Amino acid sequence: MTTIFGVPSAVLFGQLLLGLVNGAFYAMLSLGLAVIFGMMNIVNFAHGAQYMMGAMLAWLLLNFLGVGYWWALILAPMAVGLGGVVLERFLLRRLYGLDHLYGMLLTFGLALMVQGALGNWFGSSGQPYAIPAELTGGRNLGFMFLPNYRAWVLVASLVVCLGTWYVIERTRLGAYLRAATENPVLVQAFGIRVPRMIMLTYGAGVALAALAGALAAPVYQVSPSMGADLLIVVFAVVVIGGMGSIMGSIVTGFLVGLIEGVTKAYYPELSGTVVFVVMAVVLMLRPAGLFGAKLDGAGGHQEATEAPRSSSPRAHIVLALAAIMAVAPLVVYPGFMMKAMIFALFACAFNLIAGYGRLVSFGHAMFLGSAGYVCGHAAKVWALTPELAILTGTATAALLGLVSGWLAIRRSGIYFAMVTLAFAQMIYFVALQAPFTGGENGLQGVPRGMLFGLIDLSKPVNLYVFVTVIFLAGFVLIMRLVDSPFGQVLRAISNHEARAQSLGFETDRYKCLAFTLSAALAGLAGSTKAIVTQIATLTDAHWSMSGEVLLMTFLGGVGTPLGPVIGAFVVVAMQNYLAGVGQWVAVIHGLIFAVCVLAFRRGIVGEVSAWWHHRGSRGSGAVPSTGQAVPGK
Amino acid sequence: MAEAAERIDDPRFVLQTRDLTRQFDGFFALRKVNFRLARDSVHAVIGPNGAGKTTLFNLLTKHLAPSEGAILHDGEDVTRLKMPAMAKRGVVRSFQISAVFAGLTVQENVEVALLRGSGLAWNLLGRISKQSGVAERAAALLRRFGLAEHAETMAGNLSYGRKRVLELATTLALEPKVLLLDEPMAGLGREDIGRVTALIQQARRGRTVLLVEHNMNVVAELADRITVMVRGEIAAEGSYAEVAANPAVITAYTGRAHG
Ligand SMILES: Nc1ncnc2c1ncn2[C@@H]1O[C@H](COP(=O)(O)OP(=O)(O)OP(=O)(O)O)[C@@H](O)[C@H]1O
Ligand SMILES: [Mg+2]
Numbered sequence: 001m002t003t004i005f006g007v008p009s010a011v012l013f014g015q016l017l018l019g020l021v022n023g024a025f026y027a028m029l030s031l032g033l034a035v036i037f038g039m040m041n042i043v044n045f046a047h048g049a050q051y052m053m054g055a056m057l058a059w060l061l062l063n064f065l066g067v068g069y070w071w072a073l074i075l076a077p078m079a080v081g082l083g084g085v086v087l088e089r090f091l092l093r094r095l096y097g098l099d100h101l102y103g104m105l106l107t108f109g110l111a112l113m114v115q116g117a118l119g120n121w122f123g124s125s126g127q128p129y130a131i132p133a134e135l136t137g138g139r140n141l142g143f144m145f146l147p148n149y150r151a152w153v154l155v156a157s158l159v160v161c162l163g164t165w166y167v168i169e170r171t172r173l174g175a176y177l178r179a180a181t182e183n184p185v186l187v188q189a190f191g192i193r194v195p196r197m198i199m200l201t202y203g204a205g206v207a208l209a210a211l212a213g214a215l216a217a218p219v220y221q222v223s224p225s226m227g228a229d230l231l232i233v234v235f236a237v238v239v240i241g242g243m244g245s246i247m248g249s250i251v252t253g254f255l256v257g258l259i260e261g262v263t264k265a266y267y268p269e270l271s272g273t274v275v276f277v278v279m280a281v282v283l284m285l286r287p288a289g290l291f292g293a294k295l296d297g298a299g300g301h302q303e304a305t306e307a308p309r310s311s312s313p314r315a316h317i318v319l320a321l322a323a324i325m326a327v328a329p330l331v332v333y334p335g336f337m338m339k340a341m342i343f344a345l346f347a348c349a350f351n352l353i354a355g356y357g358r359l360v361s362f363g364h365a366m367f368l369g370s371a372g373y374v375c376g377h378a379a380k381v382w383a384l385t386p387e388l389a390i391l392t393g394t395a396t397a398a399l400l401g402l403v404s405g406w407l408a409i410r411r412s413g414i415y416f417a418m419v420t421l422a423f424a425q426m427i428y429f430v431a432l433q434a435p436f437t438g439g440e441n442g443l444q445g446v447p448r449g450m451l452f453g454l455i456d457l458s459k460p461v462n463l464y465v466f467v468t469v470i471f472l473a474g475f476v477l478i479m480r481l482v483d484s485p486f487g488q489v490l491r492a493i494s495n496h497e498a499r500a501q502s503l504g505f506e507t508d509r510y511k512c513l514a515f516t517l518s519a520a521l522a523g524l525a526g527s528t529k530a531i532v533t534q535i536a537t538l539t540d541a542h543w544s545m546s547g548e549v550l551l552m553t554f555l556g557g558v559g560t561p562l563g564p565v566i567g568a569f570v571v572v573a574m575q576n577y578l579a580g581v582g583q584w585v586a587v588i589h590g591l592i593f594a595v596c597v598l599a600f601r602r603g604i605v606g607e608v609s610a611w612w613h614h615r616g617s618r619g620s621g622a623v624p625s626t627g628q629a630v631p632g633k
Numbered sequence: 634m635a636e637a638a639e640r641i642d643d644p645r646f647v648l649q650t651r652d653l654t655r656q657f658d659g660f661f662a663l664r665k666v667n668f669r670l671a672r673d674s675v676h677a678v679i680g681p682n683g684a685g686k687t688t689l690f691n692l693l694t695k696h697l698a699p700s701e702g703a704i705l706h707d708g709e710d711v712t713r714l715k716m717p718a719m720a721k722r723g724v725v726r727s728f729q730i731s732a733v734f735a736g737l738t739v740q741e742n743v744e745v746a747l748l749r750g751s752g753l754a755w756n757l758l759g760r761i762s763k764q765s766g767v768a769e770r771a772a773a774l775l776r777r778f779g780l781a782e783h784a785e786t787m788a789g790n791l792s793y794g795r796k797r798v799l800e801l802a803t804t805l806a807l808e809p810k811v812l813l814l815d816e817p818m819a820g821l822g823r824e825d826i827g828r829v830t831a832l833i834q835q836a837r838r839g840r841t842v843l844l845v846e847h848n849m850n851v852v853a854e855l856a857d858r859i860t861v862m863v864r865g866e867i868a869a870e871g872s873y874a875e876v877a878a879n880p881a882v883i884t885a886y887t888g889r890a891h892g
Binding site: 483489491495501505506510 | 694696715716717720721725726728732733734735736737741742744745746748749753754755756757758759760761767803804807
């Protein structure tokens with residue numbers, strides 16, 4: 001038997017083939033993302049869900065209507081694409097002209113809803129889909145065995161990818177599409193109905209995802225969650241390749257698949273994370289991506305319309321919060337209060353960077369999760385006192401924040417979101433595989449211990465006071481940061497980065513520090529959580545946790561001091577009281593996302609204060625006061 | 634080469650460019666421009682739309698990287714520096730499309746610049762009101778620029794003219810040695826133009842000012858020297874009278890200057 005660098009050649013070629021097949025799906029999905037992004041400036045977070053819908057639909061057609069593979073290959077993309085057209089026409093269209101992030105949040109919410117609902121109906125376990133009779137079997141190529149279906153997937157995806165490339169780069173239709181992205185008004189003047197073109201492009205991009213899903217059905221297990229993790233890898237592919245070029249997406253997709261294949265053959269432990277490592281290296285060496293256009297200066301800026309405004313850490317907010325926390329255990333279950341306070345701190349930390357720094361991270365769970373593991377390990381295995389264990393966890397999160405932030409801030413806006421999401425997925429894989437985390441079971445039996453060696457935290461009252469103090473201290477600290485000179489500079493940078501640079505601010509350093517601080521505070525929340533719940537679990541590191549903190553913050557009011565606190569309490573309360581409805585919680589989360597983005601972009605606090613100001617100004621006929629103590633007056 | 638060396642040593646010029654070129658996908662927005670900005674002068678760059686004036690500014694302030702050529706500041710090659718580094722060397726610009734921090738109050742806008750100047754920007758826990766005179770200096774600047782009564786207004790809610798004045802105030806808060814103004818009068822009414830012209834006259838003391846301007850009355854009033862750019866190249870240079878009399882300028886510069 002021949003070996004190549006110690007690996008049997010049949011195994012190596014087998015893994016390379018598998019890698020190429022995976023790469024085919026990466027290529028098709030990142031291609032669809034690139035087409036949609038190029039046309040509409042929307043990062044389609046529903047892409048993974050739409051891919052899954054293609055596969056599910058193929059499976060449903062076969063099992064309920066007896067419609068076979070070949071028809072499914074046509075019908076599934078058409079149906080899902082049509083759904084995409086409707087989605088664009090009635091929902092996405094309302095978001096044009098707004099910050100790209102809203103499109104991302106809306107499609108993320110919709111994906112949560114679809115995944116949650118299907119998970120509820122069909123369960124989360126995978127369903128097999130038989131390879132069609134024409135494509136069973138395989139052939140021996142001499143150096144390896146090539147299953148026919150895999151060969152078919154490779155050929156089909158290449159045809160689809162190159163066909164899409166040809167249409168966009170080489171035909172008149174493609175020329176109109178490209179022209180419409182550059183100058184919609186001009187193209188409209190040529191008598192082309194640009195809105196309809198955009199609608200159809202979105203439908204086509206979505207159909208592409210569904211086609212990939214139908215093709216994937218016989219290769220992978222068909223399950224409602226099959227698209228979510230795949231999408232994160234595809235985001236990493238997109239960051240590696242750069243979304244600027246169609247051919248770039250295709251090449252990068254296959255390339256990443258191959259790299260994964262090689263890694264699986266030689267170093268299987270790393271195969272889940274290698275794509276994220278590649279992404280980090282690319283960010284370091286070529287931040288715009290392998291095929292991306294050069295990044296010039298600070299890039300474009302958007303005039304801040306719904307800008308956050310500062311408000312002083314008014315002592316009365318803190319006092320009121322303290323009073324509520326003191327009285328609450330009399331009426332509410334203290335366990336609930338502690339959980340809510342921990343998540344409130346997490347959301348406030350997130351708000352520091354997302355609200356005031358306008359860097360919306362989709363990966364904040366990595367700080368919550370990793371700090372929880374390290375704190376738990378420190379308390380359990382190293383037998384540190386709780387305050388030292390928490391400090392260790394917080395410091396770990398800060399370090400992780402420094403490194404990931406240093407890389408992530410090289411990209412802004414939607415790319416920043418994708419990069420942070422990808423890094424968080426990498427940390428998730430590490431947590432899944434590392435020897436000390438307890439894998440699926442989590443790190444159990446974390447002792448609460450004696451605070452400073454004196455105060456017994458296993459006493460409920462002590463624990464409650466301890467959590468309250470940490471929450472309030474964190475809250476005050478964040479408010480101080482926001483109101484400090486640094487915070488003011490940070491807000492300025494988030495308003496208009498190029499202007500801040502032209503005034504002499506090295507904006508990357510400020511953003512990096514803000515990100516690190518936010519990570520550290522999220523880590524403080526995660527560490528405290530580990531001590532309180534006595535367990536550190538994978539849930540806290542999962543991407544859905546990053547989504548939850550986004551939800552809390554946007555629901556409460558991003559960029560307002562109290563918004564994240566209120567959002568966290570609402571979401572935690574919902575989870576507590578809706579615990580019986582299983583996966584429907586995800587659907588409800590998704591629904592809230594969608595409603596927030598479409599109707600209440602300012603969140604609870606923002607909407608209430610806007611209403612209050614409006615009312616006040618009508619009543620007195622005066623200009624609404626900003627409610628802000630202006631220094632020097 | 635000899636000529637280049639000679640220019641490097643010439644202390645009369647604050648900023649100099651050597652064959653400065655910038656392409657956009659093969660299109661030359663700026664082609665082999667040799668430009669010199671004399672110390673303590675007010676120098677205007679004029680030219681039709683798309684002539685490359687803003688591109689020149691973007692290159693001088695590092696907003697864009699040049700495709701070819703070099704930039705010298707005080708005799709040092711600064712071609713590879715980044716945007717913030719230029720500001721720290723005292724070269725500060727305004728933008729053609731007004732650039733204020735829309736979500737900050739007018740006062741906060743000016744304070745941000747003062748914080749950079751006074752090195753307090755890394756203070757994480759302090760309050761602006763307690764920072765050695767930052768708030769007072771900001772208030773004084775706002776009074777000088779007639780913005781005092783708007784100190785608490787969100788900058789994004791100001792009228793266009795006031796935004797431009799605020800941008801000028803923020804820029805001057807840094808006490809720049811070289812002030813680059815890209816169309817400071819664009820979009821202003823006649824009254825505002827008079828005010829801003831007076832403010833620039835005031836600001837020019839002890840500074841070098843480079844401005845792009847389409848309003849020829851303003852150029853005539855402010856500028857000691859004028860460079861005419863056409864299609865990415867310098868078409869003429871000289872005093873107002875010299876440039877106005879240059880037939881090449883009149884043909885290239887179709888009507889707009891006097892229209
Ligand atoms: N980022 C860019 N990408 C592509 N082309 C650009 C870019 N910036 C400028 N250009 C082109 O370079 C040329 C010069 O533009 P520039 O903005 O420097 O002109 P200008 O002299 O400032 O004109 P105006 O008087 O209209 O402000 C124009 O043709 C413009 O279209
Ligand atoms: Mg210009």
